[in-house]
Amino acid sequence: MRVFISVLTTTTLFATIISVPITQPDLPVQISVPIPYESAIYIMERESSIEELKNRDLPLTRVKEIFEAFTDDMEVVGQVAMNLSMRTSVYDKDMGRDPLMVELLVRLSETEDMGSRWAVAKNPHTPSHILQKLAEDKINLVRALAATNPNTPSDVLQRLFNDEKIVRDGLSGNPSVPPKILAVLADDSDKMVRMRVAENPSTPKEVLEKLTGDGDENVAKAAEVNLKRRGET
Structure with missing residues (x-):
């Protein structure tokens, strides 16, 4: 199916839909579908606004x-x-x-x-x-x-x-989270949660020190960097 849209008057748009019947492939059928002018303006303004x-x-x-x-x-x-x-x-x-x-x-x-x-x-x-x-x-x-x-x-x-x-995982990197919650999240089985806790500027010193011994070397390294940044190593 091929679709052509053309402006025929200043008040109406007509979409001409050309389809080819299976029984008569060389005889296309044309159907004109009127689209209100106001709708056409709305569509154009909408696309322009999205671009803006x-x-x-x-x-x-x-x-x-x-x-x-x-x-x-x-x-x-x-x-x-x-x-x-x-x-x-x-x-x-x-x-x-x-x-x-x-x-x-x-x-x-x-x-x-x-x-x-x-x-x-x-x-x-x-x-x-x-x-x-x-x-x-x-x-x-x-x-x-x-x-x-x-x-x-x-x-x-x-x-x-x-x-x-x-939802709980989202807390791990938030600097406004209470220290006691960060301490619990530091034991999470998800290494990415522990990573965010290790990078969190509000994580207590003792929690970071514990994370320097984490089984994941990236988590351990992040905790070390955080401690050094604070001058606590």
Whole structure:
């Protein structure tokens, strides 16, 4: 099947679908399907907006305009979340004070799009009260990313320690996690969890010293490096 789209008037688009019947392969059948002009404009604006959102320097005022214009379009909403993630790949404390940034993060945390909530959960500018809510999300990956965020309240992090493994694992690299939890995670059977504990700047000295004797040489090395960085060797 071949599809051709052409503008026939200033108010309507027609899609001409050409198909070849099996019994008469040389006699194509043409069907004209009208597409409302408004829909065509919407499609063009949508694609243009998605392209704009690929720019991490796009003004937040424009990002908000796009979000509000396509708030029910989960693909565009996801791109808005991705745009905020791109611009926070390097932490900028001042950006977190931008009321537009905070407003967008709050609104994205309430969307049905799991990817958007996922992005908000790991964003360093997400307010603690939003992280508290995301820590109760029905999707375990969203909760796991809330567990990695240093802005998540300590009491919430302690509660997440009783969650399923993928969520608990997220705690291991979080510098805001209470020392007693890091001490428990240092004995985890998963070497990647122990690795993150060994690299964590908040891991107690005695826990790091124990990890220098870890059976995995990479974990042991990471603990040694962490101790040296602190001048505790």
